[in-house]
Amino acid sequence: MSPMLPVVVDAMGGDHAPSEIVAGALTAAADGIPILLVGRSDELGDTGGLEVIEASEVIAMDAEPGSSVRRMKDSSLVRAAEAVRDGRASAMVSAGNTGATMASALLRMGRISGVARPAIATLIPTPGSTPTVLLDSGANAECQPEWLVQFAQMGAVFAHHRLGIADPRVGLLSIGEEPGKGNSFAKEAYAALVASAAGGVRFIGNVEGRDLMTDDVDVVVTDGFTGNVALKTAEGALKALLTALLSAMAGRPEARAAADVLAPELDGLYKEFHPDAYGGAMLLGVRGVCIISHGATNATAMRNAIGVASEMVRTDVVRHLTTAVDR
Amino acid sequence: MSPMLPVVVDAMGGDHAPSEIVAGALTAAADGIPILLVGRSDELGDTGGLEVIEASEVIAMDAEPGSSVRRMKDSSLVRAAEAVRDGRASAMVSAGNTGATMASALLRMGRISGVARPAIATLIPTPGSTPTVLLDSGANAECQPEWLVQFAQMGAVFAHHRLGIADPRVGLLSIGEEPGKGNSFAKEAYAALVASAAGGVRFIGNVEGRDLMTDDVDVVVTDGFTGNVALKTAEGALKALLTALLSAMAGRPEARAAADVLAPELDGLYKEFHPDAYGGAMLLGVRGVCIISHGATNATAMRNAIGVASEMVRTDVVRHLTTAVDR
Numbered sequence: 001m002s003p004m005l006p007v008v009v010d011a012m013g014g015d016h017a018p019s020e021i022v023a024g025a026l027t028a029a030a031d032g033i034p035i036l037l038v039g040r041s042d043e044l045g046d047t048g049g050l051e052v053i054e055a056s057e058v059i060a061m062d063a064e065p066g067s068s069v070r071r072m073k074d075s076s077l078v079r080a081a082e083a084v085r086d087g088r089a090s091a092m093v094s095a096g097n098t099g100a101t102m103a104s105a106l107l108r109m110g111r112i113s114g115v116a117r118p119a120i121a122t123l124i125p126t127p128g129s130t131p132t133v134l135l136d137s138g139a140n141a142e143c144q145p146e147w148l149v150q151f152a153q154m155g156a157v158f159a160h161h162r163l164g165i166a167d168p169r170v171g172l173l174s175i176g177e178e179p180g181k182g183n184s185f186a187k188e189a190y191a192a193l194v195a196s197a198a199g200g201v202r203f204i205g206n207v208e209g210r211d212l213m214t215d216d217v218d219v220v221v222t223d224g225f226t227g228n229v230a231l232k233t234a235e236g237a238l239k240a241l242l243t244a245l246l247s248a249m250a251g252r253p254e255a256r257a258a259a260d261v262l263a264p265e266l267d268g269l270y271k272e273f274h275p276d277a278y279g280g281a282m283l284l285g286v287r288g289v290c291i292i293s294h295g296a297t298n299a300t301a302m303r304n305a306i307g308v309a310s311e312m313v314r315t316d317v318v319r320h321l322t323t324a325v326d327r
Numbered sequence: 328m329s330p331m332l333p334v335v336v337d338a339m340g341g342d343h344a345p346s347e348i349v350a351g352a353l354t355a356a357a358d359g360i361p362i363l364l365v366g367r368s369d370e371l372g373d374t375g376g377l378e379v380i381e382a383s384e385v386i387a388m389d390a391e392p393g394s395s396v397r398r399m400k401d402s403s404l405v406r407a408a409e410a411v412r413d414g415r416a417s418a419m420v421s422a423g424n425t426g427a428t429m430a431s432a433l434l435r436m437g438r439i440s441g442v443a444r445p446a447i448a449t450l451i452p453t454p455g456s457t458p459t460v461l462l463d464s465g466a467n468a469e470c471q472p473e474w475l476v477q478f479a480q481m482g483a484v485f486a487h488h489r490l491g492i493a494d495p496r497v498g499l500l501s502i503g504e505e506p507g508k509g510n511s512f513a514k515e516a517y518a519a520l521v522a523s524a525a526g527g528v529r530f531i532g533n534v535e536g537r538d539l540m541t542d543d544v545d546v547v548v549t550d551g552f553t554g555n556v557a558l559k560t561a562e563g564a565l566k567a568l569l570t571a572l573l574s575a576m577a578g579r580p581e582a583r584a585a586a587d588v589l590a591p592e593l594d595g596l597y598k599e600f601h602p603d604a605y606g607g608a609m610l611l612g613v614r615g616v617c618i619i620s621h622g623a624t625n626a627t628a629m630r631n632a633i634g635v636a637s638e639m640v641r642t643d644v645v646r647h648l649t650t651a652v653d654r
Binding site for chain 2: 125127142175184186209212214230231234237242244248249254259261264268272
């Protein structure tokens, strides 16, 4: 097997860039993954000999994505996507502006032939089981119902290669299990999934928000608005409960002592339910691997994200996506 | 002050009806709240002398709401709504079929003059603060953007009378805080809220799913599809984490012992985050108080729901809603 092309890492993207990003990249490199950094080399500190692609501009976390990508041709995000397009890198990873990451990947790598719209696939933790793949979790605020057939196909391929699920069960996010439930968008998407025999994937019908974190479904498809609301609601609920739990345990001295005893269990739960547990989301439908990490990514999360990118290259997921989608 | 008209309770509605419903009603009666039961009197067991309105039919939990309500004129739900309409009761409470409860209330009590569509307002727990009012959490799968102005007005009145919040902050659920974020529905709703000066309420702009369980907002308005997805996603996330927590604490003997010490704290959290913590949702916009409880309602939850109904009558919330909505 030929050596893998490097993973290109946007060293300037994220709330803790560049220091935590570079630290994560160095750990990933020590894991044996070839890395290319991109950014302002004089701001990166000690890069441990990693090669750096120079990029003079940085797209801010809150910048308008489309115009920034079009205007800032020498930004780290655009240069990262170009490195994949030009065959210098096998995958890109960024914890920067999510919209700009998508736009860079879309405009520079291009869409997989026949894909109507790329979608962001996010992993939702499911206690005691494999996570649930949720897509679109935010790439397309406005969707056509028929796009969800391709989301189902891409999500199933991703669940298979990312999570090792043999024949993933795909559900449509709605507000009742019966086929007639939902708004007109959900009803039309249901009809499109049925009419296409779900494009060859195992469609199990409607699922509800409460099913996302259960083992009753492997892939959940929805439009990017509803998906993003669901994702952030789940994150917020977990954060609220964990915060309340820690606060309750900081009360009575006996409770504090008991919490100390439970530290290993609580630490395990914290890691399992943390948004960074799975190393970032993947943009499915572009001609290359593009991993989108949380803005709050630290060195550990960046190491995980680079590991996922490398694994997605190794399993050749983009080729599998290319053959899976209906045209 | 004249004695309050009774609260009418659908004794046949809910997974644990009639036994838990009647038990809850008896406790509420012992609390001093006048109660009317409605259902099949020969199935209710000992009703402790509470008056029973006879109703021969029961609308099943999974029945199609509209046609059931039109067809089953002698059902407990329809009779309950009629009791409010006819001035025999001040409020209705049901843990039965949610859609049929709404339809009964809407068809028998009627809408408040000028209200385009009633909406379900649900309380979302917020650690260390008052809960957040989410509406519409499922009455209208399909909404017009301009309806959200009335949802904002009704939600603010409800937050004031139900939670004692003086000048509730109202946010629009979207996928980014900036005004331009969201799908076309959210953008149009934003424009309608701004154009109407939010109908006289304190509109703070867009909020995200992660804000629902924080103290950053008091009332969150959205369409009934997105609201229902968010509500069920939050419930599912809390359930998943609590289940994982209890499972983690049932492992090592030391962990089990520590969990025993923490029983008061865990019990408090469980109660705070349980969907029944707040005694049910309220259908806002009909000409009467209508409290919709979870299907899984037990005696305690029913007692709470009846208490909420009584409180909403006492504060005359329907009259306040009537004067608050733009026509």
